[in-house]
Amino acid sequence: MPKRIPRALDDLTRWTRSGRVTVIHGPRRVGKTNLVEHFLAGAPGRTLRAIGDDIVVRNLLSGQDRSAILAWAEGYDTIFLDEAQRIPDVGWALKMLIDARPGLCVIATGSASFQLSGALGEPLTGRQTPLMLYPVWVGELTMNAHELRSALPNMLIYGMYPEVRASDSRSFQKQVIRELASSYLLKDVLELERVKSARVLTDLLTLLALQVGCLVSLNELAGHVGVDVKTVARYLDLLEKAFVLVNLRGFSRNLRSEVTRTSKWYFYDVGVRNALINNFSPLDMRDDVGALWENFAVMERIKGLAYADVAASLRFWRTWEQQEIDLIEDRDGVLRAYEFKWNPNAKAKAPRAFLAAYPNASFDVITPDGLRAFAAPD
Numbered sequence: 001m002p003k004r005i006p007r008a009l010d011d012l013t014r015w016t017r018s019g020r021v022t023v024i025h026g027p028r029r030v031g032k033t034n035l036v037e038h039f040l041a042g043a044p045g046r047t048l049r050a051i052g053d054d055i056v057v058r059n060l061l062s063g064q065d066r067s068a069i070l071a072w073a074e075g076y077d078t079i080f081l082d083e084a085q086r087i088p089d090v091g092w093a094l095k096m097l098i099d100a101r102p103g104l105c106v107i108a109t110g111s112a113s114f115q116l117s118g119a120l121g122e123p124l125t126g127r128q129t130p131l132m133l134y135p136v137w138v139g140e141l142t143m144n145a146h147e148l149r150s151a152l153p154n155m156l157i158y159g160m161y162p163e164v165r166a167s168d169s170r171s172f173q174k175q176v177i178r179e180l181a182s183s184y185l186l187k188d189v190l191e192l193e194r195v196k197s198a199r200v201l202t203d204l205l206t207l208l209a210l211q212v213g214c215l216v217s218l219n220e221l222a223g224h225v226g227v228d229v230k231t232v233a234r235y236l237d238l239l240e241k242a243f244v245l246v247n248l249r250g251f252s253r254n255l256r257s258e259v260t261r262t263s264k265w266y267f268y269d270v271g272v273r274n275a276l277i278n279n280f281s282p283l284d285m286r287d288d289v290g291a292l293w294e295n296f297a298v299m300e301r302i303k304g305l306a307y308a309d310v311a312a313s314l315r316f317w318r319t320w321e322q323q324e325i326d327l328i329e330d331r332d333g334v335l336r337a338y339e340f341k342w343n344p345n346a347k348a349k350a351p352r353a354f355l356a357a358y359p360n361a362s363f364d365v366i367t368p369d370g371l372r373a374f375a376a377p378d
Contacts, residue, residue: 003166004038007031007133008140008307012039012107015129019102021094023084023120024109026133027243027268028184031162032109033082035133043105045077052086052110061093069093070100078105084120085110091123098127112188112242135160135269137303138375145372152368153283156292159271160299173271174280181275188242195238200225202276204235208245208265209276212291213326215262215318236265243268246302251315251328253357264316266295294326294340297366300375301327310377323351325363335361344369 009015009024012035016022024032040047050057060072061081073079079097084090094106108120120128137160143151158164158173161180167173186201195201203225208216222232239245246266267273270292274280283289298314305312312331318324327338335358339348350363366374 004034005136005140005162005165006142007035007038008137008303009035009131009133010038012036015131016105016107017129018104019098019127021098021106021108021120021124021128023124023128023130024107024133025130025243026109026111027135028111028187029161029163029180030133030135032111032133034162036080036082036107036109039107040078040080043078046075047078047080048073048076049080050082052081052083052090057081058087061090062088064089064092064096066096066100069096073097073101073104076104078107081106081108083110084108085112089123091120094120095123095127132306134299134303134306136162136165137307138300138372139304139307141165145369148372149368152371156270156283156289156296157274157280159269159274161269161271164271177269177271177275181272185244185272186242189238189244195235200227200231201235201239204232205239205244206276209267209273212266212273212288213264213294214291216265217262244272246299248298248314248316248327251317251330266298268299270296270299289342290340293342293368297340297371297374298327300371301329301377304375304377308377312377317354319351319353321353323353325350325354328361337361337363338374339363339365341365341367343367 012022024036026032052058060068081090081094087093090108094108097104098106138148141148154170154173158170158177161176163176164173167176186198189195189201190198204221207221207224218229218232222229225232236245236247240247244267246268248264248266250262273292273295279286283292286292302314310331312329315328315330316324316326317328317337325337326340329336329338337350337354341348344367346365346367348365350361354361364370
């Protein structure tokens with residue numbers, strides 16, 4: 001059997017509370033079900049496991065028959081509802097359960113945030129604890145510094161999905177990530193939002209895969225895929241909510257010359273990005289290593305901030321004179337600026353305009369040798 005990678009959310013007791021529903025979001029196949037099952041293996045009492053794909057469960061919980069729902073949960077200490085976004089108005093059913101039995105532990109998982117949060121939002125306002133499970137975070141890997149540095153090229157090529165990281169076979173890694181990109185990546189968007197053209201979505205993602213770390217023009221994207229700008233904007237929003245893309249906008253406080261109306265787009269997983277452009281070549285044969293490293297490092301920081309429960313705003317900085325910084329992290333008004341360099345000996349300085357406008361900001365160059373510390377924010 002493949003080895004199990006310990007996950008940052010393994011101890012769900014930190015987040016489960018009486019009278020609240022623990023809601024675990026995340027992309028498909030990042031291990032949400034396995035995570036909950038691992039937790040439940042050591043949980044006291046009786047557990048009722050249900051899945052939103054089960055038509056009986058779906059009809060029961062969407063029917064809002066309070067007596068029937070309470071009878072269904074009678075005698076159980078924990079309710080685990082997987083793929084909860086499949087159930088219409090599931091939030092009302094879960095509200096009935098925790099209102100009637102505030103000591104009941106309820107855990108729900110879902111892969112499409114826009115659908116799940118919409119179903120849970122109103123009835124569970126103030127009654128849910130949302131958690132996010134990402135592809136594997138470097139902080140979850142039991143590797144020393146040397147092992148991590150040696151494994152990093154493979155991570156930049158094949159990504160961080162659990163099945164990928166649990167295998168040492170490159171052919172299996174490639175098979176998994178190709179299957180994810182072709183079969184699972186757009187499933188939620190196509191099914192739940194009734195987007196008719198998978199081709200447009202795929203073309204859009206391919207274009208973005210070739211522009212990782214660059215400023216992206218919606219007009220240019222629209223022209224290439226043959227749809228209007230509003231449609232492109234809507235599709236990008238869906239892809240972000242479906243855990244495929246992450247959007248960073250420009251940072252500005254002081255300078256009129258700062259670029260703020262364009263975006264940079266990153267992929268949740270660089271392996272998926274490589275699958276979309278069908279490029280699994282070794283790093284020494286590629287001309288996009290810098291972009292891969294930037295995407296990878298930004299996502300590891302995002303994961304680390306989320307798992308540490310640290311609130312921060314992440315943006316990039318650029319002026320019309322093309323002075324730029326890859327990442328600006330704003331935490332309670334304290335600015336931290338980062339530049340990403342794959343070469344461990346690379347040096348960089350903060351642009352003078354940035355230092356003049358934000359003299360109290362810190363500036364660091366992040367190379368592979370500094371990844372572990374960067375991914376685990378203090």
